[in-house]
Amino acid sequence: VTSNLSIENSLSSRTSIPQSPPSVHHPIQREIRFGNFTYPYVVADNGWSSLGTTLAQLNVDRFFVVADAGIPAHLRERVKRTLASVAPSVVIDLKSTERRKRLSVVADLAEEFIREGATRRSCVVALGGGLVGNVTGLLASLLFRGIRLVHLPTTLLAVSDSTLSLKQAVNAGDIKNALGCFYPPVLVWSDIRILQDLPASHVRGALCEVAKNVLAIVPERYDELVSLARPNADYSQAELIRIIDLCITAKSRVMVHDACEVRSGLVLEYGHTVGHAIELTSGGSVSHGYAIGLGMLVAAEISVKLGHLNRNNADKHTEILTRIGAPIQAPADVHRNSVIRCVIHDNKRGYLTTRPTAIPMVLLRSLGEAIHTDGFPLCRVPVKLVSESLDVVYRTCGRT
Numbered sequence: 001v002t003s004n005l006s007i008e009n010s011l012s013s014r015t016s017i018p019q020s021p022p023s024v025h026h027p028i029q030r031e032i033r034f035g036n037f038t039y040p041y042v043v044a045d046n047g048w049s050s051l052g053t054t055l056a057q058l059n060v061d062r063f064f065v066v067a068d069a070g071i072p073a074h075l076r077e078r079v080k081r082t083l084a085s086v087a088p089s090v091v092i093d094l095k096s097t098e099r100r101k102r103l104s105v106v107a108d109l110a111e112e113f114i115r116e117g118a119t120r121r122s123c124v125v126a127l128g129g130g131l132v133g134n135v136t137g138l139l140a141s142l143l144f145r146g147i148r149l150v151h152l153p154t155t156l157l158a159v160s161d162s163t164l165s166l167k168q169a170v171n172a173g174d175i176k177n178a179l180g181c182f183y184p185p186v187l188v189w190s191d192i193r194i195l196q197d198l199p200a201s202h203v204r205g206a207l208c209e210v211a212k213n214v215l216a217i218v219p220e221r222y223d224e225l226v227s228l229a230r231p232n233a234d235y236s237q238a239e240l241i242r243i244i245d246l247c248i249t250a251k252s253r254v255m256v257h258d259a260c261e262v263r264s265g266l267v268l269e270y271g272h273t274v275g276h277a278i279e280l281t282s283g284g285s286v287s288h289g290y291a292i293g294l295g296m297l298v299a300a301e302i303s304v305k306l307g308h309l310n311r312n313n314a315d316k317h318t319e320i321l322t323r324i325g326a327p328i329q330a331p332a333d334v335h336r337n338s339v340i341r342c343v344i345h346d347n348k349r350g351y352l353t354t355r356p357t358a359i360p361m362v363l364l365r366s367l368g369e370a371i372h373t374d375g376f377p378l379c380r381v382p383v384k385l386v387s388e389s390l391d392v393v394y395r396t397c398g399r400t
């Protein structure tokens with residue numbers, strides 16, 4: 001297989017893919033366009049040789065790979081062999097936990113890569129889930145003020161969400177993704193076979209973000225996702241491709257003129273205010289996707305209580321998450337008081353002027369229609385109302 005991707009080396013340069021019908025080997029081959037940034041995005045089918053051919057166009061002196069310590073050994077070796085066939089590679093394993101998503105880890109990796117001879121002609125490669133992608137993306141943006149970044153995402157969430165974004169960040173204090181920047185990759189490449197081997201819980205977690213896209217951006221695809229979704233998370237390659245395609249459509253719709261997700265793209269934060277708080281409070285035991293699912297249930301409940309969303313549309317949130325097989329209740333050991341303490345540090349504070357007793361949240365008026373305040377798809381919500389609305393995910397007992 002020969003790839004026809006063309007890759008250039010500059011933050012502002014255009015990357016282009018000559019239009020060609022998706023082939024068997026590249027079921028998805030697209031140019032992602034967010035604002036002025038474009039990059040090639042490929043989901044291949046056993047396309048390791050074409051990855052090598054594509055990477056050879058980068059003309060790098062060395063690959064510096066941050067490899068997720070949790071990926072299957074055969075996958076790590078396959079990628080390592082592919083990279084090594086193009087240029088010398090340095091691989092460092094990173095344990096993927098939210099506690100490791102810190103600036104100190106980025107600094108340690110940078111020191112190591114510099115010791116190993118990184119130059120401006122080197123390329124940083126993120127091999128793993130969204131967490132490794134974020135840490136590595138930030139590292140690429142900082143090293144020599146920015147060197148090339150290639151994402152090789154290995155989870156469905158990373159393929160369908162985090163690599164369809166320019167956001168790179170690490171956590172600081174109690175705030176998720178508090179330190180970061182926007183930095184485009186020169187290439188995103190995954191393989192559909194990796195995704196078919198994922199544990200079911202990973203796939204369900206990713207589907208929660210897909211559900212968010214449907215509820216908040218492309219409600220016309222609600223019935224399609226409901227009929228596709230199944231709790232055992234056993235999807236064919238063709239179904240996974242449809243799911244990824246749906247995400248490309250949804251994210252492109254709100255990011256085509258808002259690459260940095262500060263206006264229309266803020267809607268992608270639906271469910272994230274409470275979701276991030278649950279994820280952080282749980283210390284990672286509730287995955288990102290599951291936490292966002294729970295966060296959307298709370299956001300829908302708040303919107304119903306404020307008289308915006310009707311109950312039928314709120315129920316559609318529960319229906320879709322149930323079809324996916326995602327939890328609709330928070331675990332007992334994630335205490336709601338701690339969740340509220342985290343919520344008030346949410347990283348969307350400041351978009352709107354709010355009293356200390358309120359926070360800005362994405363809320364829906366109806367499916368696909370966010371409520372706007374001062375031009376932002378955000379709503380001022382009293383923290384007290386968030387606290388009361390947590391009831392919807394803490395129904396099974398009166399925990400505090």
Ligand SMILES: NC(=O)c1ccc[n+]([C@@H]2O[C@H](COP(=O)([O-])OP(=O)(O)OC[C@H]3O[C@@H](n4cnc5c(N)ncnc54)[C@H](O)[C@@H]3O)[C@@H](O)[C@H]2O)c1
Pocket residue numbers: 068069070071072096097101128129130131132134154155156157158161162163164165166167168177194197198199202205288289
């Ligand atoms: N930049 C963005 O726009 C954006 C969007 C969504 C999520 N994120 C971030 O992404 C992270 C979540 O990403 P995630 O859901 O991919 O989780 P993750 O990166 O934390 O990975 C979850 C687990 O899966 C393991 N893993 C990775 N690939 C695997 C494979 N092929 N087979 C088996 N196990 C594998 C990892 O080792 C880890 O234990 C969060 O930190 C979140 O903040 C960023």
